[in-house]
Amino acid sequence: MGEFAHPAVGGAAYAVRMSTPLPAAPHPLMRLLELPGVAEGVDAAREACTRLRWHEAMRRRADECAVESRVQGAHASAALEGAEWPVDWVREAMAGVRPWSEDPDPVEPVVRGAVRATEEAAHLESLTASAPSQVLARLHLAAVRGVVADVDAGRPRHAGEPVRELTELGDPPPAEAVAPRLTGLTQVLTAPPEVPAVLVAAVAHAEVAVVRPFVRGNGLVARALERAVVRSRGLDPLGVAVVEAGHRPGGGVEYHGALAAYAGGTPEGVALWLRHAAESLEGAVRAGERVADAVRSGRVPQAG
Template identity: 55%
Template sequence: MSDLVRAVESLQSLPGVAQAVEDVRESCTQLRWHPALRRRIPEAATESRVRGAKASADLEGAEVGIDTVRDLFRGAVDWPTEPGPVEQTLRAAVQATAESEHVQSLVLSAPAQALARLHVAAGAPLLPDDQVGRPRLDGEDCRELVELGPAPDAAEARRRLQGVIELVVEHDKAPALLIAAVVHAEIASARPFVRGNALVARAFERALLQAGGLDPTGVVVAEAGHARKSAVDYIGALTAYTSGGTTGVRLWLLESAEAIQAGARAGARICDAVLAGRVRDL
């Protein structure tokens, strides 16, 4: 058993964490029984991914209207042939979020493969081909998420990524919320890729929530939950996880629980709109 697995097993004893786990489970269960999800799961799940992609891009500073994101997501309009930084980041967010649907069947049994596929999706618009779909090599740096402090060197980042993989393989050792939250924070803070780390972290979290059974329909918009305040608040919570010791880890876990509950409420609004035939009016 890895150190990370042992650490996650103990997190439920932190003040408020066990209750947060139960609150998230209840919110996701309520969403699961929404009338729209009896027959119209694909429609609701697609809109969830659209809104998740927008929120993920927003957190990267690439704020684009939801109608534009939806049209790009479903291929109704073409991507610019000469994209600027905003379009590149948006495309990375859209592709990673879309790919989360396809890797959720792999994420628990082959997490390394799922991570590689998500990074191919997120990294292709951002990086040269030879840096896509793999962790950083020795000598390669990452200059993302500088608010968290300097990125670990490549060897340390790969070691921590291996810990993430081991944690996911042993996902039955802790509640799905804790696994997803810690994996999200570990990828973002270790920064194992040259670029696209937070995008991959959020897409991987989405896949974990679905594959782990907390959100089996894939309608929770966890990304929107993380973006519900501001990117500054999101980065602040990640910074607490990275450098705040046990208190900081607890803060991140509670913040993640609130984000997923907010994501479940966003999913319920999507379901209401699906039933009313008014998804574009959300």
């Protein structure tokens, strides 16, 4: 029986067992392509992203499309946290014409974190592979600024600090398991170029969501990290795919279910998440095409 441990999950690794030994692969992540339906999903997602790059609006108005993609992405990411704001308000907040409240309701800080993390992801293209720890810290700072104490922003949780997020995934790993899991995440983010970007983005997203390395803001960071990886590894170099919106159909039920399957650590569960992530990226491209159509036809409202 051949066996290998997933490189992203440190001491809590799952094992994939095959009836015959697997051949050597250039990088351990490549073996995830052997899981049922994963290679096909990766190919379909990559083809969808290629199609988006050829959209007519990309010729002259790609920057406008990317801005609106971030608006739609922040809106979707906040909604997946249960924080619903009208998308026009999100657009105005991102443009700086809607001030944040000094006495916000419980929803606004989540939206604010989604906006800031999504915007920050656009500035991390050169760092996701070269300085992944810095990327995580910067995304977390953006997501929770003003919500947690400054000293706690950007750092992993300590023993005794509770995490009350993403309860659908079960209990998070203990604090002492966070450091080795983040080491594994670094290995994922620094994978060589031959590893499909779809795999890198999907595993990175799942690791942050499942490990929950921070006391707050883990979901926002996970989705912003996926956006940054998808762009930085050339899958969507213009940043127009609405990565976060791809996870939103069904109100996030399928999204959380797929993450819970990954957290279970079985080959079937990991495959389920990877297929979901690939399908979600196709949905992200469709959302990006709608953005591009709207920009091209002048249907995107002007903030303010």
